[in-house]
Amino acid sequence: MSFNIDERYKKMNKGEVLLAYKGSITAELITNVLGVVESKLDHVISKSITKKKIYNILVESLQNLYHHVDDLPDEINEGMDIHFGIFVISKVDEQYVIRTGNFLKNDKVKKLKERLDKIKSLSKDELKELYKFVLNNQKFSDKGGGGLGLIDIARRTDGRVDYEFDEFDDNYSFFNLNITI
Amino acid sequence: MESISIEGTPKTPTVNFDAATGIVEIKGRSIPENSIEFYRPLVEWLEEYSKEPQKLTTVNIQLEYFNTSSSKCILDVFKKLEAIKKARNEVVINWYYEEDDEDMLEAGEDYESIIRIPFKMIEVVD
Numbered sequence: 478m479s480f481n482i483d484e485r486y487k488k489m490n491k492g493e494v495l496l497a498y499k500g501s502i503t504a505e506l507i508t509n510v511l512g513v514v515e516s517k518l519d520h521v522i523s524k525s526i527t528k529k530k531i532y533n534i535l536v537e538s539l540q541n542l543y544h545h546v547d548d549l550p551d552e553i554n555e556g557m558d559i560h561f562g563i564f565v566i567s568k569v570d571e572q573y574v575i576r577t578g579n580f581l582k583n584d585k586v587k588k589l590k591e592r593l594d595k596i597k598s599l600s601k602d603e604l605k606e607l608y609k610f611v612l613n614n615q616k617f618s619d620k621g622g623g624g625l626g627l628i629d630i631a632r633r634t635d636g637r638v639d640y641e642f643d644e645f646d647d648n649y650s651f652f653n654l655n656i657t658i
Numbered sequence: 659m660e661s662i663s664i665e666g667t668p669k670t671p672t673v674n675f676d677a678a679t680g681i682v683e684i685k686g687r688s689i690p691e692n693s694i695e696f697y698r699p700l701v702e703w704l705e706e707y708s709k710e711p712q713k714l715t716t717v718n719i720q721l722e723y724f725n726t727s728s729s730k731c732i733l734d735v736f737k738k739l740e741a742i743k744k745a746r747n748e749v750v751i752n753w754y755y756e757e758d759d760e761d762m763l764e765a766g767e768d769y770e771s772i773i774r775i776p777f778k779m780i781e782v783v784d
Contacts (some may be wrong), residue, residue, distance in 0.1 A: 504691050511689075525758075526758050526760075529723070529756075529759060529761075537726060540689075540691055544691070563725065603762075605768070606681070609771065609772060612729060612730060612733055613733065626726050627728050628726075628727045633761060
C-alpha cells in the first residue's frame with residue numbers, strides 16, 4: 478500500500494506546531510480543542526483580529542471534518558478510531574497554517590475537486606456573491622452542513638486554500654486541506 | 659406570551675426574547691455543529707410573536723463568533739423579522755461588531771443586503 482497514515486501525519490507536522498491531533502473527530506473534541514487553542518493564541522498573538530480570524534477558520538475547518546469524514550470499512554481500517562481525522566495547527570514563516578485530513582469515498586472526490594477549484598478561482602467579490610447566494614438559496618444538507626464552510630474559509634483567507642488527494646485504494650482517498658492565514 | 663431567556667455556553671449564544679418589551683437579543687458565540695436544533699425554538703417564537711408584535715421591535719445582535727451552520731439559522735431569524743416589518747410594524751436591527759472586525763461588519767452587510775431592513779452598524783470599542 479502506498480499511502481501510510483503515519484507518514485502523512487508526520488508530513489503535516491511541519492513548522493512550529495501549536496497543536497496536532499489524530500483520531501476520532503467528535504463534537505466534544507472540537508469544544509476542547511477550541512478552548513485549548515483559544516488560550517494558546519491569547520499567549521502568542523496580541524492582535525485580537527488575527528486571533529479571531531484563526532479561531533473562525535479553525536471552527537469551520539474542524540466542523541467540516543466533523544460533518545464530512547468517511548469511515549473506512551472495518552476489514553481494512555486496522556483498528557483506526559471511528560470518525561477518524563487529522564488536524565495540525567502550526568506556524569510557518571510568520572503565517573499560521575491549518576491542515577486537516579480525512580478519508581473520503583472516491584465517488585465524492587471529483588465533485589469536491591471541482592468545488593475547490595471553483596472557489597479558488599473566484600475573486601473576493603465573487604466569493605461574497607457566492608456566499609450570499611448559497612446562504613439565501615440552499616437548504617442544509619442531511620449532515621447539517623450548510624455548504625458554506627469552504628466558501629467562508631476562502632473568503633477569510635483570500636483564497637489561500639490548497640488541497641491534495643492521496644489515493645488509498647479503489648474506494649477511498651485521503652483528502653488533505655491546507656489553509657494559510 | 660412567554661419570553662425566552664437562554665444563558666450562553668462556549669458554543670451557543672445568550673438569548674433574550676421579550677414579547678412585552680419587543681426586545682430581541684442574541685449575544686456571544688454561535689458555533690454549534692448543528693445549529694438547527696438551537697435556533698428552531700427561536701424561529702418558532704418569532705413566528706408566534708409576529709401575530710401580535712409590539713409597535714417597535716428592537717433587535718440587538720452582538721456576536722463574537724458565528725459559524726456557517728449558524729449563519730443560515732440567523733438568516734431565518736432575520737426573515738421572520740422582515741415579515742414583522744412588512745406587516746407595517748417598526749423593526750430596528752442593531753448589528754454590533756468589535757472594533758476593526760471587518761469580517762463581522764461585512765457579515766452584517768451581507769444580511770442587510772438579503773433582507774429588506776436597514777441595519778444600524780455599531781462598532782464596539784473596548
